[in-house]
Amino acid sequence: MSSDVRFTDFKSDKQPTWCPGCGDFGTMNGMMKALANTGNDPDNTFVVAGIGCSGKIGTYMHSYALHGVHGRALPVGTGVKLANPDLEVMVAGGDGDGYSIGAGHFVHAVRRNVDLTYVVMDNRIYGLTKGQASPTSREDFETSTTPEGPQQPPVNPLALALASGATFIAQSFSSDALRHAEIIEQAIEHDGFGFVNVFSPCVTFNDVDTYDYFRDSLVDLKEADHDPHDYDDAKEKILEGDKEYMGVLWQDEESVPYHQTHGVTEDMTDIPDGAADGSMDLVREFY
Amino acid sequence: MAEDLNWAIGGEAGDGIDSTGKIFAQALSRAGRHVFTSKDFASRIRGGYTAYKIRTSTEQVQSVVDRLDILVALTQRTIDENLDELHDESAVIYDGERSWEAEYPDHITGVDVPLKSLAEEAGGAIMRNIVALGAACEITNFSIENLDEALEKRFGAKGEKIVENNKKAARLGQEYVAENYDLDVDYDIDETDNDYVLLNGDEAIGMGAIAAGCRFYAGYPITPATDVMEYLTGRIDEFGGHVVQAEDELSAINLALGAARAGARSMTATSGPGIDLMTETFGLVATSETPLVIVDVMRSGPSTGMPTKQEQGDLNMTLYGGHGEIPRFVVAPTSIDECFWKTVEAFNYAEKYQTPVYLVADLALAVTEQTFPPETFDMDEVEIDRGKVVDDDTVDEWLDEEGRFRAHANTEDGVSPRAFPGTADGAHMSTGLEHDELGRRTEDTNVRIEQVDKRNRKVDTAREQENWDYREFGNPDAENLVISWGSNEGAMVEAIDYLEERGVDVRFLSVPYIFPRPDLTADIEAAENVIVVECNATGQFADIIEHDVLQRVERINKYNGVRFKADELADDIEETLKTEAKAQ
Ligand SMILES: Cc1ncc(C[n+]2csc(CCOP(=O)(O)OP(=O)(O)O)c2C)c(N)n1
Ligand code: SF4
Ligand SMILES: [Mg+2]
Numbered sequence: 001m002s003s004d005v006r007f008t009d010f011k012s013d014k015q016p017t018w019c020p021g022c023g024d025f026g027t028m029n030g031m032m033k034a035l036a037n038t039g040n041d042p043d044n045t046f047v048v049a050g051i052g053c054s055g056k057i058g059t060y061m062h063s064y065a066l067h068g069v070h071g072r073a074l075p076v077g078t079g080v081k082l083a084n085p086d087l088e089v090m091v092a093g094g095d096g097d098g099y100s101i102g103a104g105h106f107v108h109a110v111r112r113n114v115d116l117t118y119v120v121m122d123n124r125i126y127g128l129t130k131g132q133a134s135p136t137s138r139e140d141f142e143t144s145t146t147p148e149g150p151q152q153p154p155v156n157p158l159a160l161a162l163a164s165g166a167t168f169i170a171q172s173f174s175s176d177a178l179r180h181a182e183i184i185e186q187a188i189e190h191d192g193f194g195f196v197n198v199f200s201p202c203v204t205f206n207d208v209d210t211y212d213y214f215r216d217s218l219v220d221l222k223e224a225d226h227d228p229h230d231y232d233d234a235k236e237k238i239l240e241g242d243k244e245y246m247g248v249l250w251q252d253e254e255s256v257p258y259h260q261t262h263g264v265t266e267d268m269t270d271i272p273d274g275a276a277d278g279s280m281d282l283v284r285e286f287y
Numbered sequence: 288m289a290e291d292l293n294w295a296i297g298g299e300a301g302d303g304i305d306s307t308g309k310i311f312a313q314a315l316s317r318a319g320r321h322v323f324t325s326k327d328f329a330s331r332i333r334g335g336y337t338a339y340k341i342r343t344s345t346e347q348v349q350s351v352v353d354r355l356d357i358l359v360a361l362t363q364r365t366i367d368e369n370l371d372e373l374h375d376e377s378a379v380i381y382d383g384e385r386s387w388e389a390e391y392p393d394h395i396t397g398v399d400v401p402l403k404s405l406a407e408e409a410g411g412a413i414m415r416n417i418v419a420l421g422a423a424c425e426i427t428n429f430s431i432e433n434l435d436e437a438l439e440k441r442f443g444a445k446g447e448k449i450v451e452n453n454k455k456a457a458r459l460g461q462e463y464v465a466e467n468y469d470l471d472v473d474y475d476i477d478e479t480d481n482d483y484v485l486l487n488g489d490e491a492i493g494m495g496a497i498a499a500g501c502r503f504y505a506g507y508p509i510t511p512a513t514d515v516m517e518y519l520t521g522r523i524d525e526f527g528g529h530v531v532q533a534e535d536e537l538s539a540i541n542l543a544l545g546a547a548r549a550g551a552r553s554m555t556a557t558s559g560p561g562i563d564l565m566t567e568t569f570g571l572v573a574t575s576e577t578p579l580v581i582v583d584v585m586r587s588g589p590s591t592g593m594p595t596k597q598e599q600g601d602l603n604m605t606l607y608g609g610h611g612e613i614p615r616f617v618v619a620p621t622s623i624d625e626c627f628w629k630t631v632e633a634f635n636y637a638e639k640y641q642t643p644v645y646l647v648a649d650l651a652l653a654v655t656e657q658t659f660p661p662e663t664f665d666m667d668e669v670e671i672d673r674g675k676v677v678d679d680d681t682v683d684e685w686l687d688e689e690g691r692f693r694a695h696a697n698t699e700d701g702v703s704p705r706a707f708p709g710t711a712d713g714a715h716m717s718t719g720l721e722h723d724e725l726g727r728r729t730e731d732t733n734v735r736i737e738q739v740d741k742r743n744r745k746v747d748t749a750r751e752q753e754n755w756d757y758r759e760f761g762n763p764d765a766e767n768l769v770i771s772w773g774s775n776e777g778a779m780v781e782a783i784d785y786l787e788e789r790g791v792d793v794r795f796l797s798v799p800y801i802f803p804r805p806d807l808t809a810d811i812e813a814a815e816n817v818i819v820v821e822c823n824a825t826g827q828f829a830d831i832i833e834h835d836v837l838q839r840v841e842r843i844n845k846y847n848g849v850r851f852k853a854d855e856l857a858d859d860i861e862e863t864l865k866t867e868a869k870a871q
Contacts, residue, residue, distance in 0.1 A: 012716070013689075014727055042714040046549070058716060059728055064708035066548050067718035067728075068541065069571050075505075075538040079545020079553070080708070082529055083503050087549065087708050108534040266527040269550030269707050271500035273673075275666035276526050282494050283664045286484035287317075 007036040010045070012062040018053060023200030023211075026174030027121050028057050030198075031090065034184035035063075040088045048077040050093025050102065052128045054121035054200070057092050071101030074109040074118065081116050083268045085259050088188070089116040096126050099135040099155045106157075110164040110193055115257035117187045117194040120157065121174075123202035124209045131205035141208055157197050158238045158249060167192040167255035169234070170248040173214050174200040179222075179246060186248055192255035214244075221247030229253050290344065292427065292474050293354050296416065297338030297368065298361030300328065306441065307359075307416035308339025309656070311423070312485060313437035315343045316658045318429070319479030323348040323777075324656040325850070327368070328595050336364045345479055349622065349657065349777030350853040356474060357426060359419040363387050378472045380422050382415070396472050398422065400463055409456035417453050421460025429476040431461050484661050488626040488652030488774075489514030489556075491664075492582060493522070495630030496554050498669045501580070502528035503546035503553040505539040507561060510594050511653040512584040515556040536561035540568045540581065547577045548717065550676075550707030552634055556582035559601050560591070562608065569609045569643060571719035573742065576695065576703065578637035578644075578674075580630070585649040585773075587848050596848030597650045599773050602827040605645040606802055612739075614746050616640070617801040619647040621758060621776040623657045624664070629799060631669055636753070639674040640702060640745040647801065649822070651774040651850040677704045679711045686712060693724045697737050701744030750803045757805050758797040765792035767864060768814035770807065770840075772798045772828050774850060775820050781853035782860060791861055801828075808836050816867055818843055818860060822850065841867060 010032035018024050035045055042063040049058030051070035058067040064087075068076050077091035098106055098120045109118065125143070126132040133146040136157065140149035161169050168190040172183040180198065187194030199214050226247065227233055234250035237243075259265055296308050305326065312322045320343050328337040340355075342348050355372035358365065359380045366379060366389065373379070373395050381389040383399035391397055400422045402415035409418070417438070424431045438453045464470075486494070493515045496504070504523060506516040520530045528551075533539035539555045546553040557565065562583050572579050585601045587593035605617050616636050620629040626648055633644040677685060685693050685704040694715040696703040703724075706713025716726035721738060723729045758776070761769075761783045771779055776797040783793050794814070798804060811817050811832070817840040819829035824846040833840055843859050845851055 012727075043711050044709055045714075046708050048545070058718070062714060064548075064714050065716045065726075066545070066575060067716065067720065068544070068575075069568055069719060072537060072541040072568065075533065075541035076545035076548070078531070079503065079505065079542040079547075080549045081545075082531065082542075083546035083549035083551035083553070084708060104534055105538055108538070262529065263524070264529045268502035268528060268546065268552075271502065271552065271671065273671045275498040275669040275671075276500070278525070279498050279666040279669070282497060282522065283484055283661050283666070286486045286490070287482065287661075 005036050005041045007032040010035055010042055010061050010063060012060055014059050016056065016060045018056070019204050021203040022053065023123060023174040023202065024054055024057065024121055026177060026180065027119065027198050027200045028060060030172070030174070030177060030180035030184050031092070031119060032061065033181040034188055035088065035090070037181070037185055038188045044086065045088045045090065046077070046080045048073045048080065048089070048091045050097030052094035052097050052126070053202070054092065054094035054127070055097065071097050072105065073097065074102060074105040077116050078109060078112065078114050081114050082258070082264055085265055086267060090119065091116060092119040092121065094127065095120060095122040095124060095136045096134045099157055099160070103135070106160065107164045110161050110166045110195065112258050113167055113192040113255065115192055115259060117184065118196070119184065120197050121200040122157070122197050123200050123206055125202050125206040127202045127205060138208060156238070161195050162235060162238055162250065166195055166250065167252040168194045168248070169238070169250040170196045171244070171246055172196055172198045173218055173246050174198055175211055175215070176246065179220065183248065190251060190255065192252070192257045218244055218246045221245050221249065291342055291348060292344070292356050292476060293340065293342050293352065294357045294423065295338050295340040295355055295369065296359040296361070296419065297327070297336065297365030300335045300337045302361055303416055304337050304339050307420065308341060310434070310437045310441050311420055312341050312656055313440060314433040315341065315476070316483045316485045317436050318433040318476070319481040319483070320345055320476065321347050321483065322485060322656065322658045323350065325351045326654050336362070336368055338365060338368070343476070345477055350781045351850070352854050353852050357423055359423060360389065363390060366391050376472050378426055378470065380419050396470060398426065398464060398468060398470070400460060402460070405459040405463060406456050409459055410452035414453055414456040417456040418460035421457035422464045424457070425461040425464040426470060426472065427474045427476045430478070431457055482661065483658035484664070485656050485658050486623065487514065487654060487656045488620070488623045488648055489584065490518045491623050491626035492556065492630050492646070492648065493518030494664065495627040496634070497523055497526055497528070498627070498666055499552065499631040499634040500671050501552045501554050501634060502526065503543065503551045504528070504555065505531040505533045505542035506555050506557060507533050507536050507539050509558045509561050511586055511650045512556045512558050512561070512582065514653060515582060515584070536564035537567060540565040543579055544568060544572055544577055547579050548708070552638070554580040554582065556584060558584050558586045559588045559604070562601060562604060566608045570611055570613050572643040573613045573615060574719050575717040576641040576742070577717070578641050580633045580637050580644050580646055582646045582648065584653045585647065593848045597822055597850045598846060598848065599649050599822040600827070601647065602801065602823070605647050606831070614642055614742050615802065616642060616644040616749070617647060618644060619773050619799055619801050620652065621773060621797045621799050623652055623655065624659055625799060626652055627664055635670070635672045636749065639672055640749050641674065641705060642745055647773070649774050675702055675704045677706050677710065677713065682706055682710055682713050687725070691715070691725050694726050695722060695724050695738060695741070697724060697741050700748040701741045702748065746803065755800040755803050755805050758799065760795040760797065761793045763794055765794040766815035767791065767793045768810060768817045769793055769795045769820060769860060770798060770817065770832065771820040772801065773821070775822065778851040778853045778856050779820060782857040785854060785857035786860060789861065791864065793860065806835065807832060811836050811838060811840070816864055817841060818863055820851065820856065822846065
C-alpha cells in the first residue's frame with residue numbers, strides 16, 4: 001500500500017458500540033484521516049489503546065494494535081516505537097486512563113519525547129464505568145461518587161504537559177472534523193511526542209461539557225493570531241484558566257526526538273539465529 | 288576436596304569493601320584459581336557493617352563455608368561479626384594506629400599494619416585497603432604481581448599514576464608484614480595456568496540476554512536485580528539494542544511488552560516488590576500471547592522485608608500470581624553459569640510458545656561472583672528459535688477468507704502465527720480482553736473455551752517437546768533423596784561430600800524447572816527418606832512436590848536471610864535423617 005491509502009482502510013469491520021452521538025466517533029475519524037493524509041497505511045501503523053469507552057478505538061480501527069491494561073498505554077507505545085522506529089505509533093485513551101491511573105506515565109512519556117502521537121479523548125467523565133468523576137471533571141460536577149462535585153480543581157493536562165517539558169501541545173474538538181484531523185496531522189508530523197487533548201463529549205453521562213458548551217466556548221487559535229512557537233504566549237494561554245483553546249498551543253521547533261538523543265535507530269526485531277558476532281568479547285570482559 | 292582458603296574484608300558500608308574485595312578476587316582468578324565470593328551487606332550507604340568474602344581453591348568452589356582464615360578488619364564490628372568463623376589458624380589484619388583498639392581472642396593471630404600511614408606514603412589514605420591486600424599477599428605467600436593486573440583493570444581508566452600508586456601501596460603493605468612479622472600461619476596460595484572468567488548471576492543473566500538476541504530492556508532499579516540493568520546499559524547498545532530506565536515497574540513491563548509486540552526480544556528484571564506491580568500486566572502478556580522474559584531476582588520479603596538478604600519466597604507468586612488463570616513458564620537457574628543458559632532458554636520458550644516466562648533467580652546467585660573456564664559460555668552453543676514467525680511471503684497461509692490475519696489461530700499445538708508490525712497484510716489487534724482468532728473482543732462462550740484451551744495447549748505442547756529435566760548429583764542409588772531449587776545447588780553439592788565422609792549417602796536432584804517441571808514421582812517412591820531444601824519458611828517447593836506426588840516429604844527451611852552454607856547443610860541433613868529414623 002502507498003499513496004492510494006484511504007482513511008477507510010483504517011476502519012475495522014467491527015461496528016462501534018459507542019452510544020449514538022458519542023464524541024469518540026469524531027475523534028477516531030479524524031485520527032484515521034490524519035494517518036492516511038500523512039502517508040501511513042495499516043501495516044506500518046501501531047495503535048495502542050487504553051481502557052475506557054475511548055480505549056475501544058483499538059478494536060474499531062484496522063492496524064497493528066494493542067488494547068492493554070488501564071492506564072499503561074503510553075509505556076506500551078514507547079516500547080513499540082523504540083523497538084521499531086519505522087512504525088507510526090499512535091496512543092489513544094481517556095482522561096481517566098491518561099491523567100489519573102496513568103498520570104505518572106504521562107509525565108515521563110512527555111519528558112522522553114519519543115516520536116509518537118498521544119490522543120486523549122477527554123470527556124471529563126468516566127464513561128465506561130458509567131459516570132464517575134474524572135480528573136478533568138469540574139469542581140462542582142455532581143456524579144454518583146461525588147454528589148457535591150469533586151470539590152478539587154480539575155487537572156490542567158496542557159499545563160501538566162508543559163511543566164513536564166512537552167515539545168508539542170495541542171487541543172482539539174471531535175466535532176470540528178476538519179480542524180481536528182488537521183491538528184492530529186500536525187501532531188503526527190511533529191518530531192517528538194505529539195500530545196493532543198481532544199474534547200470528545202460523553203452524551204450519556206456528562207450534561208455539562210456538551211457539544212454546545214465546547215462549540216460556544218472554544219477559541220480557535222487559528223483565528224486568535226497565536227504563534228505556537230512562542231513559549232511565553234503558549235504558557236500564558238495554557239495557564240489562563242478562563243478560556244479554552246483549540247489548535248496547537250505550543251510546538252518546540254528545536255525538538256529532538258528520543259531516537260536521536262539516544263541513538264536508537266535500528267530495527268531491533270532483526271537478530272541472527274545464534275549469538276551475534278562479537279558475543280565472545282562479552283565473556284572475555286570478565287577475565 | 289582441594290585445600291581452600293577463606294578470605295574476607297569487612298568494614299562500614301561506603302569503605303570501598305566491595306571494590307577492594309573484587310580486586311583480590313580478580314587477582315586470584317588471574318592466578319588461575321577458582322573463586323567464589325559472597326557479600327554480607329547492609330542496605331544503608333554508610334554506617335552499616337558490610338563484608339566481601341572470598342573462598343578460593345584450585346578446584347571449582349560453589350559455596351560458602353563457616354570458616355574464615357584471613358580477615359581484613361577495618362572496624363571492630365567486622366571482627367565481632369565473624370568471631371564464630373575465626374579459628375586457631377586465622378589471621379586478622381587491622382590498623383593499630385586507628386582510634387579503635389582491636390580486640391580478638393588469643394588464639395587468633397593479629398597482624399597490625401599501619402594501613403593509613405602506608406597508604407599516605409604511597410600517595411593517599413584512600414589506598415589503605417590496597418595496603419591491606421598487599422599484607423594479605425604476604426601472609427598467604429601470594430605473588431604480588433597477581434594484584435597488579437587486577438589493579439590495572441580497576442584503575443586503568445584513571446590514569447597510569449593512580450595505577451602505580453596503588454601498586455606501590457600494595458608493596459608497602461607486603462613489605463611491612465615481611466619485615467615486622469614472622470608468622471606461623473601458613474597458607475600458600477598455589478597458582479595454575481588456567482584462565483578463568485569471574486562474574487555474578489545478574490551479569491550472567493544480562494550476558495545471556497544479549498547472546499539470546501534480547502535487544503530491548505526496561506527496568507526500574509531494585510536490589511538485587513539492578514546489576515542486570517547496569518550490565519546491559521551500554522553493552523546491549525553495541526548489539527543494536529537499548530535500555531530504558533522506566534518510571535516504575537508498571538511502566539517497565541509495559542515498555543518491554545510494547546517492544547515485544549513490535550517483534551523485539553525483550554526483557555525486564557526486578558525483585559519481589561516490582562513483581563507485585565508487574566503482576567498487573569502479566570495476564571495481558573499471556574492473553575495477548577506476547578513473548579516476554581520477566582526476571583525476578585528474589586530477596587527477602589514480604590513488603591520491603593530484608594532487601595539485601597537471601598530468600599526464595601516468591602515461588603508461589605510467580606507460579607500463581609495474577610487474577611484469572613494465566614499460562615506461563617517458570618524457570619529457576621540453579622547456579623551462576625546456569626543463569627546464562629537458562630536466560631537463553633527462557634527467550635526460546637517465550638517466543639516458541641508466545642507466553643510470558645518468569646526467570647526466577649535469587650540474591651545468593653545475583654551478588655555472588657564465581658570463576659568459570661570461559662568455554663562455559665561458549666557462544667557457538669547458543670541457539671535462537673523464534674517460533675512461528677511469518678513474513679510478507681508466508682503471511683498468506685494465515686489469512687481468513689476475507690484476507691484478515693489470524694493472529695490467534697486455533698491450531699493443533701496451540702501456537703499461532705506471529706506477524707511483526709510492518710508485515711504486509713498482517714495487521715491485527717491484540718488485547719487483554721477475550722478475543723477470537725482475529726484478536727477481536729468476544730464474549731461468545733464457544734470462542735472463549737476455544738481460546739482458553741488453545742493457550743493452555745501451548746503449555747501441553749511445550750511439556751512434550753522440551754526437556755524439563757533435573758540436574759542430578761551424589762549416589763544415584765542412595766536411599767536418601769534431597770531435592771532443591773535455585774541457588775542451594777552449590778552448597779548442597781558440597782554437602783554431599785561432607786555427608787559421604789560421615790557415612791551418609793545422598794542422591795540430590797536440583798530442579799531448575801518449576802513450571803512445567805519434571806515428574807519426580809518415581810524418584811520419590813524409590814527413596815526411603817525425602818528432604819526438600821529451600822530458603823523460605825513454609826516450604827513452597829515442598830508443597831508443590833507433595834501435591835504432585837501425593838506423599839509427605841521432610842523439609843529443611845532457612846529464612847534468616849542468609850543462604851545455606853555447605854557444612855551447615857550437611858549437619859541439617861544428618862539431623863533430619865536421624866529424627867526421621869527415630870520416628871519410624
Ligand atoms: C486496574 C483497573 N481499575 C479499574 C478499572 C475500571 N475502569 C475501566 S475504564 C475506567 C475509567 C475510564 O475513564 P476514562 O479513561 O476517562 O475513559 P472513558 O470511558 O471516559 O472514555 C475504569 C475506572 C480497570 N479496567 N482496571
Ligand atoms: S458512555 Fe459516554 S463516552 Fe461512553 S460511549 Fe457512551 S457517550 Fe461515549
Ligand atoms: Mg473519560
